[in-house]
Amino acid sequence: MSKANQKARKSGSNAQKRYNAITDVAGIEVGHYTDIDNLTGTTVILIRGGAIAGVDVRGSAPGTRETDAINPINLVEKVHAVVLTGGSAYGLAAADGVMSYLEAHGIGFPLGDGNVVPIVPAAALYDLARGGTPFSERPTAAFGLTACERAKAGPIAQGNVGAGTGALTGILTGNELKGGLGTASTDLGNGVIVGALVAVNSGGSTVNPETGEFYAAFLETNNEFGGLKAASKASLRADKDNTTTHEPQTITNTTIAVVATNVELTKTQATKVAQMAHDGMARAILPAHTMFDGDTIFALSTGKRAIADLEEEGMWGDTAARINMIGAAAADTLARAIIHGMLAATSIAGMQSYADRYIH
Numbered sequence: 497m498s499k500a501n502q503k504a505r506k507s508g509s510n511a512q513k514r515y516n517a518i519t520d521v522a523g524i525e526v527g528h529y530t531d532i533d534n535l536t537g538t539t540v541i542l543i544r545g546g547a548i549a550g551v552d553v554r555g556s557a558p559g560t561r562e563t564d565a566i567n568p569i570n571l572v573e574k575v576h577a578v579v580l581t582g583g584s585a586y587g588l589a590a591a592d593g594v595m596s597y598l599e600a601h602g603i604g605f606p607l608g609d610g611n612v613v614p615i616v617p618a619a620a621l622y623d624l625a626r627g628g629t630p631f632s633e634r635p636t637a638a639f640g641l642t643a644c645e646r647a648k649a650g651p652i653a654q655g656n657v658g659a660g661t662g663a664l665t666g667i668l669t670g671n672e673l674k675g676g677l678g679t680a681s682t683d684l685g686n687g688v689i690v691g692a693l694v695a696v697n698s699g700g701s702t703v704n705p706e707t708g709e710f711y712a713a714f715l716e717t718n719n720e721f722g723g724l725k726a727a728s729k730a731s732l733r734a735d736k737d738n739t740t741t742h743e744p745q746t747i748t749n750t751t752i753a754v755v756a757t758n759v760e761l762t763k764t765q766a767t768k769v770a771q772m773a774h775d776g777m778a779r780a781i782l783p784a785h786t787m788f789d790g791d792t793i794f795a796l797s798t799g800k801r802a803i804a805d806l807e808e809e810g811m812w813g814d815t816a817a818r819i820n821m822i823g824a825a826a827a828d829t830l831a832r833a834i835i836h837g838m839l840a841a842t843s844i845a846g847m848q849s850y851a852d853r854y855i856h
Contacts, residue, residue, distance in 0.1 A: 588620050
């Protein structure tokens with residue numbers, strides 16, 4: 497068990513109610529727009545008070561927007577929302593609706609005379625024409641606007657919702673399973689929270705085909721995955737047959753995510769946390785960061801807690817040790833969120849879910 501998860505188990509039971517979701521980070525709201533008929537959708541992470549942000553792109557086929565704005569050397573300090581969307585590059589239009597919503601509420605980078613420009617980074621996954629749907633049906637500005645109107649704190653719908661609606665995993669490995677939208681959180685004690693939200697649409701598999709087990713299942717805390725049982729021999733035999741006969745598709749992948757903490761970070765520190773969080777993706781998905789994935793992770797800091805609230809000490813400086821701790825927790829939390837997305841997903845349009853294949 498990681499040090500972060502050890503601390504999570506020890507953290508006080510007197511903490512406020514948690515939902516094992518990114519919304520456990522105070523100040524973060526999440527809303528979805530789900531187009532189930534066309535197997536696509538949009539998820540918006542809304543931060544009305546703004547958040548320091550960083551981003552790290554590891555996949556070689558990304559579809560992103562406004563990532564340069566949050567580069568540590570550039571002017572903008574805070575973002576006001578992050579968009580995760582289906583529709584590949586076309587789906588980035590959903591961010592226009594988010595900007596309209598925020599502008600109408602006076603939220604954004606101030607320009608004087610009451611004018612603002614909302615800062616809304618976005619990342620898209622490829623779900624075009626999935627399940628036989630029309631290639632021309634993809635998220636629009638209306639998706640982003642509606643997701644903002646539905647955004648709230650508290651529990652988050654997972655699985656075939658928002659950006660996870662048409663998600664599919666294992667395309668490159670032949671072990672295809674329905675992907676989905678997942679979330680998780682970690683309590684590091686002293687009121688410090690790390691959360692993650694992810695749309696799992698990976699070329700690689702989240703499941704070991706030899707055992708039917710999630711690669712990252714060892715990171716489970718508090719029986720959150722519901723006591724998963726060993727896969728049946730029939731399921732494993734079917735996996736082997738699929739892997740042998742499958743002709744891999746390409747350019748139809750990408751896992752996109754947001755990790756967040758209530759600890760005050762600089763843009764550089766947030767960027768480091770985003771970088772470290774990719775370790776969680778690599779633990780949970782094999783292979784990750786391929787030529788046909790656009791894997792992208794945003795990191796957010798709402799700044800409600802001082803970094804000194806973490807008691808970690810280090811010989812090279814306490815701040816460095818604390819950033820290490822947050823980054824490691826972000827990686828573990830993201831890996832757990834990936835499993836939650838897979839468990840919550842349901843079979844649709846010929847895409848079989850993990851539950852239907854392995855749990856029945």
